Amino acid sequence: MAEPKTKRNTASVEAFLNGLKDERKRADSFVLLKLMEEVTGKKAEMWGGSIVGFDTHPVLYADGHEEDWPLMAFAPRAQSITIYLEEGFANKYADLLADLGKFTTSKVCLYIKRLEQVDRKVLKQLLQKSVHDLRRGGPTPTR
Numbered sequence: 001m002a003e004p005k006t007k008r009n010t011a012s013v014e015a016f017l018n019g020l021k022d023e024r025k026r027a028d029s030f031v032l033l034k035l036m037e038e039v040t041g042k043k044a045e046m047w048g049g050s051i052v053g054f055d056t057h058p059v060l061y062a063d064g065h066e067e068d069w070p071l072m073a074f075a076p077r078a079q080s081i082t083i084y085l086e087e088g089f090a091n092k093y094a095d096l097l098a099d100l101g102k103f104t105t106s107k108v109c110l111y112i113k114r115l116e117q118v119d120r121k122v123l124k125q126l127l128q129k130s131v132h133d134l135r136r137g138g139p140t141p142t143r
Contacts, residue, residue, distance in 0.1 A: 006048040008068075013044045013052055017076070025076045028115040032074050032081065035120075039127045040072055051075045051084070057134050071134055072127060083110040085130045092133075096126045 017033065020026040033044055033052065040054040047053040053070025060066050073084040090097060090105040097103070101118035104111045110126075112118055 006051060008053065008056075008070075009046050009048070011046040011049070013046055016046060016050070016052070020076055022076075024114060025081065028081060028112075029074070029076045031115055031120075032083070035124060036072055036074065036127065039124065039131055042071075047073060050077075053084075055131075072131055080104075080111040080113045081115075083112065083127075084108055085110060085126075086134050089126075089130055093126055093129060096122055096129070100126065 017026060017029045036054050042055040044052050044054055047070055051073050053073035055071035056068040057071045058066045059069045075082045087108050100122045
């Protein structure tokens with residue numbers, strides 16, 4: 001079994017975020033940092049070199065082994081800020097997403113170009129529901 005590339009580490013979250021060249025993305029990232037710490041009740045940790053993660057939950061692989069992954073995370077990428085949520089969140093929380101604002105999605109990711117383009121109250125509700133559901137469920141099966 002190969003070692004996962006993205007592992008929790010002791011790198012400084014603040015140093016990583018302060019190193020972002022895009023001023024707006026840096027400011028938005030610090031807002032997300034505070035919001036996600038509030039929602040999870042946990043301090044942020046770096047996962048790999050560019051993912052800011054909060055708390056952990058087990059992921060179950062097809063071969064039967066489990067790994068801990070961030071319960072919630074974000075990564076400031078070149079095109080947008082990627083927010084990592086539970087698989088299937090777009091269908092599960094369609095009612096909230098309808099009121100969120102401007103975004104795109106994939107299986108586990110919510111992509112936001114700028115926080116000013118989304119309703120932060122709705123975003124907080126989405127994050128709270130995702131955390132609640134992941135914490136009460138068992139290991140998340142891999143895709």
